[in-house]
Amino acid sequence: MTKKTLHRQNVVACIWDFDKTLIPGYMQAPIFEAYGIDEEAFWKEVNALPEIYAQRGTRVSHDTIYLNHLISFVKNGELKGLTNARLRELGKELVFYPGLPDLFEKLKTVASSRPEYRKHNITLEHYIISTGLAEMIRGSQIAPHVDGIFGSEFIEAPLPPHYSRQNELPLNMEFEISQVGTIVDNTIKTRYIFEINKGSNKNPSIDVNASMERADRRVPIDRMLYVADGPSDVPVFSVVKSNGGKAFAVFNPDSEAEFAQNDTLLHAGRIHAYGPADYTERSTTAKWLRMHIRQICDTIVAESEAALSAQVGKAPRHLHEDDEPENDEAASTSAQKELFETS
Template identity: 55%
Template sequence: MASTLFTQNIIACVWDFDKTLIPAYMQAPLFRRYGVDEATFWAETNALGENYRRRGYHISPEISYLNHLLTYVMAGNMAGLNNKILRECGADIKFYPGLPKFFESSRAWAKAKPEYVKHDIKLEHYVVSTGLAEMVRGSALAPYIDAVWACEFIENPLQPGFLKQNEFPLEAASEIAQIGVMIDNTSKTRAIFEINKGTNRNPAIDVNAKVTPEDRRIPLQNMIYIADGPSDVPSFSVVKQGGGKTYAVYNPANRAEFEQNDRLRQNGRIDHYGPADYTENSATTNWLQLQVEKMCDRVVADREAALASRVARPPRHLNPSPEEEAARRAARGPKQSSFLE
């Protein structure tokens, strides 16, 4: 008998990280640790493209900051930087109000009604970021995240001829040397489809494989994408076109961010926007809770309608009950005279 791959009773909040969950960029604690001026690093990163162009090179803007971090390591400004240090720096990331408690308490929304529990509905949280995965994994938010898509580095890369070696030397000191994963604002959409198809839960499912809508783990209409601005327009578009919800946040202290989000809504890029405040009863928390509950209600309705359409009515006795006989007599009206009486 054919069966679906997943029950589609999962709701997903998919989060950007920098300026969405935190006020600034996550790399700030890393720069402080090594005494690197943050403004100078980003100014250099932004100038790389033009300077390399003058020298006849072409460089992707999205990969520039990762390469520049590696250059700082090789030049000695960040000597010894490894994934362990990145995780340690992640512990110093400061979040917007209400976090990380919001990520834990919000899961209860999918259990708020008996019918939600009956259908085993769950709320999951995912981070999809152009930042550094190891810093997210080292942060206070990590225990409440179901999976992270972000940039990653490789320490001590394998050398030529490694396939012929039986053993590899144990390195006393590790240092990042290569880019392992690069996430940019366009490839974020790939992560969304991996969540959608369940690739992260079942590696046998390739993100490029054709998977019918009913076999996908989390339909796009069960997703809410939350981010801070125009760089996330590709992800906003994918989720919104798929029937999901999109929400932009802004720093309440920054009017320009408020105006930016207002333009996104006017242009139809997002469904709504609000301050990056995740405390209980804030406007943002209330809006997200409302959307999650609406999605839960739809999941319940869809699953119960599917059950009703697939289950035949039980057989009934042909003899009417006394109540049915009385109703039938009443419907016929007064008894008419007959020549047979």
């Protein structure tokens, strides 16, 4: 009896970093511009905070301490009234690299571009995993083209102590971001790779930490492509590449330093290839992505056809006079075996 699997495994996943991958800079820039805050000074302070707190005996995350510093600006008035809705509005101002978001839809059509792909209902999904702000990404022009967004999130008007004992809670009119709800750093990003892999993002009843055979995983990692901009993404590059997926780094075409950085990653074996953050149709980056999506689709077709052949036996056939079985007993056994296999 053939084992029934959870998923058809006919999904290809393109997974993207955000800052300096899809946009030239950092997504928080519109916040600083809207509120008149010196962006360079803000990031300089953020970069100094881990050492300052270490001297006080407290360890903090280099990737996400900026979230707390944003809240400090809210509490001290310079970002007063900053809400999740406002972050979504500011996300509309984000400017993407050339070719986006058009490329996202064009890549989806690659998965249905050939009859054999359509026969097996192959689809392509886009995901963004970012240490940046999920609400800003949700407000950006690329949001309608993606199937999932994972990023850091804030809580507004947090519930007070002992809220569970109160029948009626006081209405807090000061809705602004005041606590960190979700933290995504460059290591936690790997968790979301496995959520996509196991299908936890589509079915919350599937625990991302649960043991699961490859055959039951919704999107095997060897059917993923991960695109990001540099060394901070090494944990995800490693997980994807070591499990058969494709790791691709991009660089700002105007930056010699970023080009050299990606070349170092390639020679260190961290990535498969790299290219400019130019997503127009004729760019080398777009061509590389299309080529490897087709290769993954071809693999899905080959595996699906092989599985079908293995599960479907040969139909019984009429014997002819010129058929020469080794002996009557062998012929009888062979015919019976064919008959039962096809029942």
